[in-house]
Amino acid sequence: MTPATAGTSAGADAALAAAIRAEAGGIVASLFRLTGDFDVAEEAVQEAVLEALRTWRRSGIPDRPGAWLQVAARRNALDRLRRQQRQQKVVARLRENVTVEEASPDEDERLPLLFGCCHPALAVEARLALTLRAVVGLTTAQIARAFLASEPTVAQRIVRAKRKIVVAAIPMTMPAPEQRAARLDDVLTVTYLMYNEGYVSTSGERGDDRDLADDALWLAGLVATSLPGEAEALGLCALLTLQHARQPARFDRGGRLVLLADQDRSRWDRAAIDSADRLLERAAALRRPGRFQLQAAIAACHASAPSWEATDWPQILVLYDMLLRYDRSPVTRLNRGVALGRVRGAAAALPYVDTLAPELDGYHLFHATRADLLRTLGQADDAATADARALELTRNPAEQMLLRARLAGERAAL
Amino acid sequence: MKYVLMFCDTPSLYDQADPDEAKATYEEIFAWFGEHAAAGRIADGGAELQPVTTATTVKSGTDGPVVVDGPFSEAKEVVGGFTVIDVPDLDAALEMARSWPALKFPGVSVEVRPVVDHSEG
Numbered sequence: 001m002t003p004a005t006a007g008t009s010a011g012a013d014a015a016l017a018a019a020i021r022a023e024a025g026g027i028v029a030s031l032f033r034l035t036g037d038f039d040v041a042e043e044a045v046q047e048a049v050l051e052a053l054r055t056w057r058r059s060g061i062p063d064r065p066g067a068w069l070q071v072a073a074r075r076n077a078l079d080r081l082r083r084q085q086r087q088q089k090v091v092a093r094l095r096e097n098v099t100v101e102e103a104s105p106d107e108d109e110r111l112p113l114l115f116g117c118c119h120p121a122l123a124v125e126a127r128l129a130l131t132l133r134a135v136v137g138l139t140t141a142q143i144a145r146a147f148l149a150s151e152p153t154v155a156q157r158i159v160r161a162k163r164k165i166v167v168a169a170i171p172m173t174m175p176a177p178e179q180r181a182a183r184l185d186d187v188l189t190v191t192y193l194m195y196n197e198g199y200v201s202t203s204g205e206r207g208d209d210r211d212l213a214d215d216a217l218w219l220a221g222l223v224a225t226s227l228p229g230e231a232e233a234l235g236l237c238a239l240l241t242l243q244h245a246r247q248p249a250r251f252d253r254g255g256r257l258v259l260l261a262d263q264d265r266s267r268w269d270r271a272a273i274d275s276a277d278r279l280l281e282r283a284a285a286l287r288r289p290g291r292f293q294l295q296a297a298i299a300a301c302h303a304s305a306p307s308w309e310a311t312d313w314p315q316i317l318v319l320y321d322m323l324l325r326y327d328r329s330p331v332t333r334l335n336r337g338v339a340l341g342r343v344r345g346a347a348a349a350l351p352y353v354d355t356l357a358p359e360l361d362g363y364h365l366f367h368a369t370r371a372d373l374l375r376t377l378g379q380a381d382d383a384a385t386a387d388a389r390a391l392e393l394t395r396n397p398a399e400q401m402l403l404r405a406r407l408a409g410e411r412a413a414l
Numbered sequence: 415m416k417y418v419l420m421f422c423d424t425p426s427l428y429d430q431a432d433p434d435e436a437k438a439t440y441e442e443i444f445a446w447f448g449e450h451a452a453a454g455r456i457a458d459g460g461a462e463l464q465p466v467t468t469a470t471t472v473k474s475g476t477d478g479p480v481v482v483d484g485p486f487s488e489a490k491e492v493v494g495g496f497t498v499i500d501v502p503d504l505d506a507a508l509e510m511a512r513s514w515p516a517l518k519f520p521g522v523s524v525e526v527r528p529v530v531d532h533s534e535g
Contacts, residue, residue: 119504121504167528168417168504168526169503169528170503170504171504171505173503175505176505
């Protein structure tokens with residue numbers, strides 16, 4: 001037993017999270033294979049995860065957490081099937097097959113499960129919630145806290161999604177070759193959303209909250225390792241590794257958010273940056289460019305720059321122009337606007353950024369970016385108005401604090 | 415696993431379609447049915463519907479059913495026909511829907527809905 005008695009300590013919680021994450025998805029997949037009932041399999045594992053959180057917190061993580069979870073999940077699945085008073089054959093199969101299977105890395109059953117949970121027939125929020133629960137092993141309560149949503153809302157989202165999977169027969173299989181690229185993109189998008197959800201959310205008040213950014217990094221690694229020939233999977237893994245490498249510098253000692261321009265770059269994780277560079281080289285060798293590789297290449301430019309000013313902005317602008325071929329989203333165009341401002345000046349960038357107003361008026365970073373450009377142009381009044389609008393629109397406490405500080409500075413300068 | 419494919423289109427966009435292309439598409443649709451029927455994927459050929467201008471709707475009213483002119487909803491898109499298919503799973507159903515020849519025209523969509531199976535307890 002590994003003592004995890006310090007229930008509130010971050011280390012013990014991380015160990016709990018890692019132990020559950022490593023096992024939960026595989027057990028859902030194998031129980032689904034044995035029972036043929038996705039809902040029963042998924043609920044049984046969710047219950048086992050809740051039991052594990054309670055028990056392991058008290059008595060420590062068992063030596064074989066996977067075996068522990070599998071035994072608990074099977075017992076729960078048996079109970080559920082007995083209650084349904086049917087599928088006697090399945091009950092027998094579950095009873096016989098008590099030997100704990102070790103997951104084999106060449107045929108990871110979690111991949112088909114992941115592709116099923118990220119099926120385009122499900123709403124994006126449902127894909128995210130279901131992936132977190134079924135593949136990554138989060139509890140409904142942890143998901144709700146991460147999304148700042150209520151537990152019943154998340155629970156209902158998951159119930160609806162599972163009902164659709166069962167009733168509409170959404171297959172938990174790898175997609176057909178002609179759909180492979182699009183479906184992989186769906187999986188990677190969910191993983192990316194998961195990372196961003198964790199990246200912006202502040203550390204939870206509850207001790208047992210999961211670090212979604214960590215979970216997403218793990219998931220990106222799982223996909224890239226399982227599908228080594230997929231350039232975009234490597235690209236996303238590189239991108240998230242790079243973003244994570246900068247994480248230690250994103251907050252100062254007082255817990256305040258620090259923007260990329262002002263970060264202490266000596267605190268970036270150089271080993272992680274090097275490993276991301278290698279991932280990106282492997283991806284490039286496959287000669288199938290895509291949006292995640294390009295975003296990773298942009299992040300790599302930042303990671304190798306000695307300072308914000310000494311960044312290779314012309315190179316970044318070229319990469320954004322390439323990225324726009326794959327991703328025309330307004331947020332990508334906004335980011336291109338930042339690079340444009342560095343290369344051709346704020347006076348050239350502001351009109352470009354302003355064209356995005358109809359699509360991005362409700363997005364705080366649109367107004368924060370405008371404020372930045374306006375400040376550079378000496379229009380302090382307009383900059384303050386834009387920052388005030390950004391402050392209104394963000395619900396993230398760390399971002400609110402940063403914007404308030406900036407506004408105080410602007411008002412003092414007026 | 416049975417699904418209904420509902421073939422929908424947008425009448426306001428009809429005049430944008432080239433008549434020759436529309437005629438050619440009709441032939442492709444026949445071929446589509448032929449191919450999938452031969453593969454055993456069509457459980458019920460369904461029906462192609464007359465234009466929505468010929469629709470009459472019976473609605474519930476406070477004093478009993480009321481008969482009104484027009485389709486059941488005010489939506490711009492209308493159902494133009496349907497067919498019942500029998501395939502292993504949703505991916506197979508979506509694959510069929512994706513190959514529906516009329517999808518090259520704007521305003522066309524195919525809704526895929528699983529059918530309630532009354533054979534199970």
